[in-house]
Amino acid sequence: MHDTSTRTLNFAEKKKISLYSIGVNLVLSIIKISGGLFSGSAALTADGVHSLSDLAASASVYIGIIISNKKSELFPHGLYKVENLVALISAFAIFFAGYEIAKDVLFGESTPISSLATALIVIGLTVLITYLYSRWEKQKAIALNSPSLMADAEHIKTDFYTALVVLVGVLGQYFGYPLIEKIAVVIVVYFIFHSGFEILKESIKVLLDASLDHESIVKIQDILKEEETVEKINAITGRNAGSFKFVQLDLNLVTDSLSEAHHIAHNIEEKIKQEMPFVEKVVVHYQ
Ligand SMILES: [Zn+2]
The missing domain is CATH 3.30.70.1350 (Cation efflux protein, cytoplasmic domain)
Incomplete structure (x- = not known):
């Protein structure tokens, strides 16, 4: 009896934390994309699309936790695979977004930074949010012994470093070195493809009915x-x-x-x- 209630409590806690992750990625997507468009920074806009792909990933984790918390008798096996199918579609949407950004920034004309202050404020907020949240989530992951929360915390920590790359790109562009911004965007696009590939790999494995690892x-x-x-x-x-x-x-x-x-x-x-x-x-x- 005690074991069952601990399990239920852990699920409630994981559900709550995964909802926070969705919230964090949603806020990051909104401030980065609107800040990127307003300030004219291609690197910041690209990083916003990266947060959007992270949002898709965290939403699929949340759906998974919700489904698992229902009594399994109520769910035919098919429903679990809906999650993977949605993930598969979002992986392709992520690849397409990454391709579009790479094409625009590498082969398009580079746009000047029209508002350095906006870009710096958004990057500052991003650094603060990702640093504090990944630290908090890591502690929770240890307390709940949860590999999925640990992976999420590690991912948000890489988002912290990505923000620093974007900062270098924005400053490079502002001070007249657009090549630095292009390099920053290439690094961000790499993270976009990485997110998409992780989702794709898991989806395909499960959709092909992979046996137990x-x-x-x-x-x-x-x-x-x-x-x-x-x-x-x-x-x-x-x-x-x-x-x-x-x-x-x-x-x-x-x-x-x-x-x-x-x-x-x-x-x-x-x-x-x-x-x-x-x-x-x-x-x-x-x-
Ligand atoms: Zn990310």
Whole structure:
């Protein structure tokens, strides 16, 4: 009982934090794109599109957490893949945006900075928000033992460094070295493609019904080895869907009582779900 409520609490907390990440990326997108257009800085506008791609990624994480919090019986397997399909489409939108920016800045005419103050204020805000938020989220990730929050915190930290690159680009352009801005934009475009590629890789893996990863199988083996009620592991199989893993176990249990076996199987399921937050369902076959 206690384990189940801890799991529910953690989910509520993760849901809240992932909503904050959406908010942070939304604010960053708005101030960077409007600040970029107003100040005439191509590097800042490009970084705004980069934040927009981060927004797509954080929204898909949030949808995943919401779906996982529902009772799995209510959801046919198909719904998990909707998340991946949306992610796949947004990955292509991100690639297209990256291509458009690269084309405009590298082959178009460079525009002068019309308002240095606006660009500096927006970059200053970005540095402050990304620095403070990534530090806070990292602490939460450690407290909740959450790899997905840790990855998000690390990503927002790279957004902090990207803002510094944009600063160099803006100053370069302002003081008459447009080449410096072009280099800054190339670095930002690299981060846009990187975001898109991460989303694409995960989507394709799951849409092709990738089987359970080796790392998860080893972890489940370790959990089962500690169970005295498990006599022999016959098979560990499963698949990924959305951000979640569905596991099937074929075990020999050290009991002849059917009701006791049922009880043991239930405990094993709870233990795996507790230790592996993205495991959504465990089906135990036993003999
Ligand atoms: Zn980013």
